[in-house]
Every structure is written in structure tokens, then in C-alpha cells.
Amino acid sequence: MNPVRHRVPSRPLTDVDVAIVGAGAAGLSAALVLGRCLRQVLVLDGGPPRNAPSPAVQGFLTRDGTKPAELLRLGREQLLPYDSVEFAAGRVTGIRELTGYFQLTVEAETGHTRMFTARKVLLATGVEDELPPIDGMRDLWGRGVLHCPYCHGWEVRNQPLAVYGRAKLVTGLALLVSRWSPDVVACVEDPAYLTANARRRLRRQKIQVREEPVIRLEGTKAGELRHIVFESGEKLARTAVFIHAHQHQRTTLAEQLGCRRNSKGAVWVDKKQQTSVPGLYAAGDTTPGTQQALLAAAEGSAAAININETLTREECPK
Ligand SMILES: Cc1cc2nc3c(=O)[nH]c(=O)nc-3n(C[C@H](O)[C@H](O)[C@H](O)COP(=O)(O)OP(=O)(O)OC[C@H]3O[C@@H](n4cnc5c(N)ncnc54)[C@H](O)[C@@H]3O)c2cc1C
Structure with a gap:
């Protein structure tokens, strides 16, 4: 069942309410909360998570010792009832900020590219370790x-x-x-x-x-x-x-939009997980701070709540 969407007359109609870039712990957790808010969500899955070479995710409440791929499989399985959440395999290679919405370019494994639009974007793209x-x-x-x-x-x-x-x-x-x-x-x-x-x-x-x-x-x-x-x-x-491996962001998307970053290249966010670009949020390893799967999931959840509240405020003006 598709959710009843609010229409915002003053804003352009976009393909989805929210685009989530990255389907790791942060992205999937955000998708779960937004799916439960009946939001139209597209999750772009660009490949394996950072901990893919590890035999297990440790220290994740109720999932201690679970294989990384299994944790994400469970996460995706639990998203199945939320039919306003869609997945697409592909890397987001470009992002543009337009008036009141974003346009993203996605490259599929075949090399085929397509564009779509979203009112809000969550970057949950993680980092890559330099050994x-x-x-x-x-x-x-x-x-x-x-x-x-x-x-x-x-x-x-x-x-x-x-x-x-x-x-x-x-x-x-x-x-x-x-x-x-x-x-x-x-x-x-x-x-x-x-x-x-x-x-x-x-x-x-x-x-x-x-x-x-x-x-x-x-x-x-x-x-x-x-x-x-x-x-x-x-x-x-x-x-x-x-x-203590150096690391870099897995995408240049935050850079493309001129987001504020810290000296280590992590994407700065405020207490609501919003970056310095209004409407663009970030969660998980891509942001500064302790890097753990459970913390990434928690940030994804916090970002989703704040995104939904911002969208609701836009849809229900005073
Ligand atoms: C070897 C190793 C072992 C670890 N073990 C543990 C552990 O036991 N317990 C623990 O709590 N933490 C562990 N961690 C840390 C944990 O992996 C991270 O904190 C967690 O994965 C962060 O989640 P995330 O969603 O922010 O990023 P990720 O899990 O890295 O997910 C990011 C996702 O975004 C996708 N992506 C990137 N760019 C794009 C793009 N342009 N378009 C579309 N998709 C894109 C990636 O393919 C990936 O799927 C480990 C890390 C490493 C390196």
C-alpha cells in the first residue's frame, strides 16, 4: 500500500521524499524509520560495507557475533513490509542542489546512468581505510x-x-x-x-x-x-x-555540494544530523566521532526522525 502523500504546493514534486545513499547500518536504520513514517524512500546500494572483510560484527546489541553481510540481510528483510521503501543497486556519482530539492545521478553496474530527484538526501556512505x-x-x-x-x-x-x-x-x-x-x-x-x-x-x-x-x-x-x-x-x-589506519570518505558527494568538513575530511553535522547544506543529512562513519555499527544505526535513526519532522513542517506550514 502506498502512503497518502502530502502535496506541498509551493515546492516542486520530486521522485521521492528521501534518497538514502548507502545501505549499511546507518542507511538501513534510517530507511526503517522513514518507512514507518510512510515516506517514499529510495535507498541506493553501492556495494559492500566497510566491515565486509571481518568475520563478525561485535558489540551490536542482540547481534553480537553476526556476520556483517547477515546483519545487513536481516536489516533489509525487516524493511520488506514497508513498501514505500525501494532499493536500487548503483553508485550515486553526482548530486546537485536545485531550488528546494536535490537531483542525483546514479550509475548502475552496467555503466548505465539515470537521474532522480528527492526532497531530502541522507549521506550514509561511510569511509574507506587506507592500510x-x-x-x-x-x-x-x-x-x-x-x-x-x-x-x-x-x-x-x-x-x-x-x-x-x-x-x-x-x-x-x-x-x-x-x-x-x-x-x-x-x-x-x-x-x-x-x-x-x-x-x-x-x-x-x-x-x-x-x-x-x-x-x-x-x-x-x-x-x-x-x-x-x-x-x-x-x-x-x-x-x-x-x-590506526588513515581513512577517506567513500564518495565526493559532500564535497560536490561544498559541505563543511573537519580536518580529517569527515562531514560536519549539527545535532539533528544535518550537514551545512540545508536538506542534506549525514549519518554513520561519514560523520565525525566514534565509528561503530550500532552508533551508525543510531545516527541513521536520528537523521530519519529529523528529516521526517522537517518534511512535516514544510507540509504543514503555520
Ligand atoms: C575490518 C572492520 C571490522 C569492524 N568490526 C566492527 C565490529 O565488530 N563492530 C562494530 O560495531 N563496528 C565494526 N566496524 C566498524 C563498522 O564497520 C562501521 O562503523 C559501520 O560499518 C558504519 O556503518 P555505515 O552505515 O556508516 O557505513 P558502511 O557500513 O561502510 O556502509 C556504507 C555503505 O554506503 C555504500 N556507498 C558508498 N558510497 C556510495 C555511493 N556513492 N552510492 C551508493 N552507495 C554508496 C557502501 O557500499 C556501503 O554499503 C568494523 C570496521 C572494519 C573496517
Whole structure:
């Protein structure tokens, strides 16, 4: 059953009320709330989520340990009753702000492009991790190479662990990881920058500092880490290494509209998840702050509520 739509005489009629770009935890959660508001929604699904290489989503209430693809499958299954929510496979490659609405360009896998219009847009496009250019990093990403002890620390508790990265970030991460294991080694990319204070703090936690360049990670075909190999050829047996990967936005859509972003490139939002461009909202990893699937879903939900309230205000003027 299609919802009864309010018509807003002063505004152009668009294809949908809301376009959601990205069908990860943030996008699906927003789609659920907007579907329940009988909003006409199009969700554009551009491919796998950020955590696709990981065996499980941890720390997600009621879904702890669920495979990433299964979490999203359940999310989409639960959207089936809401027939005002539609999905389309394809990447949104362009966005234009017109008077009171947005025009989006979607590229399908076939290369075919089409345009459609929406009154509000939610960017839930996430980020992409940039891994250090070391042999084996990419192959072991998500299993032997980990990014977050809150997501994976419990699974590798009390095991021989390492932390790899630049002096500026490695100390904090190593101290954090030492909560999960008494055997942590810090492999520092630029040891000349490791301050005496940082070295003292690491020593106090019995965290050994390794200063030689790492040239390779060795692991199993299943993605488990076995050894960190140093330039000298020495091998250090470890079961996981935590890194602080740089990241970038998965799309340039916020840039295209000149949205305000922070120094790390994350899309700034106000308390209602609205970006600096009115009518354009953002949720999940694409925005600043802690990156977790449950938090992304919560932001998606908050964005959806605020979008629906804004649309309602536009439809029911004073
Ligand atoms: C290896 C790894 C393991 C992790 N493990 C955990 C964990 O155990 N627990 C936890 O809470 N968090 C974990 N995380 C973090 C978690 O993955 C993110 O916080 C979460 O996925 C953010 O959800 P999101 O919806 O914002 O983005 P994503 O899940 O990345 O979804 C974004 C979606 O947008 C799509 N998209 C991007 N650009 C476009 C476009 N132009 N057009 C259309 N679609 C587009 C993408 O294809 C993707 O489907 C992990 C992260 C990594 C890297």
C-alpha cells in the first residue's frame, strides 16, 4: 500500500521524499524509520560495507557475533513490509542542489546512468581505510590486522599482540590494547618521534618498543596473522596486530555540494544530523566521532526522525 502523500504546493514534486545513499547500518536504520513514517524512500546500494572483510560484527546489541553481510540481510528483510521503501543497486556519482530539492545521478553496474530527484538526501556512505603499504596488510585485514580493540579486543584477549603505526598514535593505541593482553609489542614506523614520555608510559605497561622497519606480515589463507617480519629478517610471532589506519570518505558527494568538513575530511553535522547544506543529512562513519555499527544505526535513526519532522513542517506550514 502506498502512503497518502502530502502535496506541498509551493515546492516542486520530486521522485521521492528521501534518497538514502548507502545501505549499511546507518542507511538501513534510517530507511526503517522513514518507512514507518510512510515516506517514499529510495535507498541506493553501492556495494559492500566497510566491515565486509571481518568475520563478525561485535558489540551490536542482540547481534553480537553476526556476520556483517547477515546483519545487513536481516536489516533489509525487516524493511520488506514497508513498501514505500525501494532499493536500487548503483553508485550515486553526482548530486546537485536545485531550488528546494536535490537531483542525483546514479550509475548502475552496467555503466548505465539515470537521474532522480528527492526532497531530502541522507549521506550514509561511510569511509574507506587506507592500510600501510606493507606486504600482507591487505590480505589479513579484518582478521589478523585489526583496527579497533572495542570491536575485536575480546576475541584476541590474552594473546601475543602488536600495535603498528606512527609514533604520534601508536602509544595511545598500544596502551589501550594492553587492557586486553599483557603481551603487547609496539612497532613504531618513525621511532625518532617517539618521545621520552611515551617510551616511559609504554615501559610502565611492559609494552616492548620495536624500532626496525616491518617489511611483511605472514599469515594463513584464512587471514590469521602468524608473524611480523622485520627488515633484518627476524620474525616475531603474533596473533593480531592493531593499526590506526588513515581513512577517506567513500564518495565526493559532500564535497560536490561544498559541505563543511573537519580536518580529517569527515562531514560536519549539527545535532539533528544535518550537514551545512540545508536538506542534506549525514549519518554513520561519514560523520565525525566514534565509528561503530550500532552508533551508525543510531545516527541513521536520528537523521530519519529529523528529516521526517522537517518534511512535516514544510507540509504543514503555520
Ligand atoms: C575490518 C572492520 C571490522 C569492524 N568490526 C566492527 C565490529 O565488530 N563492530 C562494530 O560495531 N563496528 C565494526 N566496524 C566498524 C563498522 O564497520 C562501521 O562503523 C559501520 O560499518 C558504519 O556503518 P555505515 O552505515 O556508516 O557505513 P558502511 O557500513 O561502510 O556502509 C556504507 C555503505 O554506503 C555504500 N556507498 C558508498 N558510497 C556510495 C555511493 N556513492 N552510492 C551508493 N552507495 C554508496 C557502501 O557500499 C556501503 O554499503 C568494523 C570496521 C572494519 C573496517
